[in-house]
Amino acid sequence: MADTQREIERKYESDESGLPDLTGVAGVEAVIDKGVAHLDAVYYDTADERLAAASLTLRRRTGGSDAGWHLKVPVAPGVRDEIREPLSDTVPRTLAGLVRARVREAELQPVVRLRSDRDIRHLVGADGALLAEVSVDAVRAERLTDGGGTAQWTEIEVELADGGDPVFLDKVEKRLRKAGVRPSSSASKLARALAETRPSASGKKKRKTSAPAPQDPVTAGDHVLAYVRAQRDAILELDPAVRQDAYDSVHRMRVATRRLRSTFRSYGKVLDRTVTDPIGEELKWLAGELGVDRDREVLTERLTTVLAELPDTLISGPVRTRLDTWAGARRGGSRSRLIGVLDSERYLTLLDTLDALVAEPPLLKDAAGAPEKVIGKAVRKDFGKVSALVEEAIEAPPGADRDLALHEARKKAKRTRYAAEAATPALGGPARALAKSMKSLTSLLGEHQDSVMVRVTLRELSAVAHAAGESSFTYGVLYGREEQRAAAVEAALPEAWAEIVAEGSAAGA
The missing domain is CATH 1.40.20.10 (CHAD domain)
Known part of the structure; x- marks a missing residue:
């Protein structure tokens, strides 16, 4: 049986200045340095990117504390269920089944590789309990199809601890905004990677990742x-x-x-x-x-x-x-x-x-x-x-x-x-x-x-x-x-x- 974790997180744009001081966030007793993790993830999708169009992400990741296969399914804005399976050479049958309605008879293939240096901090309360994990991710993206475009950026990710109150994320965001940090314009790393590594109009024809938004009904x-x-x-x-x-x-x-x-x-x-x-x-x-x-x-x-x-x-x-x-x-x-x-x-x-x-x-x-x-x-x-x-x-x-x-x-x-x-x-x-x-x-x-x-x-x-x-x-x-x-x-x-x-x-x- 696959392991499922509820993930509540927010992403922010970041420059080279790193993470602002978060000791002033209400309820935070200490900010603990947990070191740097080196993550290497290959994302899978169909040639026409059906999973991305449905805001689904399927990846095989090594490094960090949760190496393995991960399927992320949107639940609400900023909330996803992450379904995990152990590392293997091929897409696990359970995860392939969960995206079958989207993939159908198409083939899942590697589309993007993301390598991230994740500088991790734990925000803990007065009782020592984890409130949230904050990381500064230096990301290097490589498209594995369509000529192999590349991109790189740095972002800040704040993930609520299991069972935490989402209101705490509002408090962290208030502090980040005060320091000049703004929410990310992309819903996920994969979405940004696909957008920034896509061939230009002068190169290969741009591939649609979703249908055009329906117009307001008239007739x-x-x-x-x-x-x-x-x-x-x-x-x-x-x-x-x-x-x-x-x-x-x-x-x-x-x-x-x-x-x-x-x-x-x-x-x-x-x-x-x-x-x-x-x-x-x-x-x-x-x-x-x-x-x-x-x-x-x-x-x-x-x-x-x-x-x-x-x-x-x-x-x-x-x-x-x-x-x-x-x-x-x-x-x-x-x-x-x-x-x-x-x-x-x-x-x-x-x-x-x-x-x-x-x-x-x-x-x-x-x-x-x-x-x-x-x-x-x-x-x-x-x-x-x-x-x-x-x-x-x-x-x-x-x-x-x-x-x-x-x-x-x-x-x-x-x-x-x-x-x-x-x-x-x-x-x-x-x-x-x-x-x-x-x-x-x-x-x-x-x-x-x-x-x-x-x-x-x-x-x-x-x-x-x-x-x-x-x-x-x-x-x-x-x-x-x-x-x-x-x-x-x-x-x-x-x-x-x-x-x-x-x-x-x-x-x-």
Whole structure:
């Protein structure tokens, strides 16, 4: 398992005067000289620098206290996760996998070599604890492709100690600014090296490291494409997190796929559905693969919660053990299965297709129309479909037909929510209000659907327990409670829906 460290740091421009006196920084008791480390790092990327375009850095470094392979993944401005693997001659499989969604079928190759003489200082507090590491780095950069340009510079780097308060970095920066030191204009050493060693316009053609920044949306098509692009980006950015089994990453990627599918369907007058429908089917496949374990996790959480609410007098037989066995039945091979999906040709082809869609969107005539007219009409149409389904569900007798109608209404409410989200930059408050009300409706109907699925699971568990000679009493108790929960949702729905309709009418939905 790769080692992951959260890195919170800031970089500053530096001249030859070295490091200003930092003993005056609030909380600093002493500045300790830790000597000079000689670092030698080779950075890897594709020929068209896809990792750099995504602010990802992959390097093999020797020297210092953390020699090895490092993959840095952006988390927030000034915050990155550094994933480490031991030294080896080739890129470790784990790190290659984490950038697979960016690299795809391209080849990783050495692009830049950075050699740094790092003059290190430790800022420590009154108790001797490390607050931050400050270094003055004399950097020599050599491009390993495109003719081998070189560059050199000196910079100051301030890295917060593990578990430190980021506010401390503000205090250090205040002192540095007072001494005339300014933040670096480059986000990383690699970014600066790539920029300063790139062949000049008179030499080889300048290679693009990123797509041009999108212009502010004007037309209906601009707004829809902005939303599509954001969901495509979310899938790519979440890919490493899903591979690492990071909390909630699978759910968030699944939501991004749903948002894309819903957008294709809602805005079929903007994007040609003969093109987007096949992509939507592939997104549906991906969502299904992502949901195999997610659905079971949701049911497990629900069952665990309702079981914990029961008094011991109502628990008969090894119910908790049976639930644990059921919950873990598929977990053993699920990680390798999901990684296989993300490494599959089908998934990588889907990513290529999404890139192509964003680069050359299949725009229809309405894409050039005014957002207020085109997008507003699409949102109102979706809301009308939700309205019809909710009314149908309210009128249906309790039972399987109502359960199905409520489930269909929930799916359409999600679609309407996503359509309203895409419309918000164009339509403002009314779309934002509709998205909020659809989220509330989805949550209410989701509670009902969870109850339906929990009851299905309880019947299955009860049958297995009965076949094993165990008491099925507790499963029946839980089933009855879930029926009551569903009935409560059904009873609350008419009033909740009336409020949503009133709010929608006021907003012009």
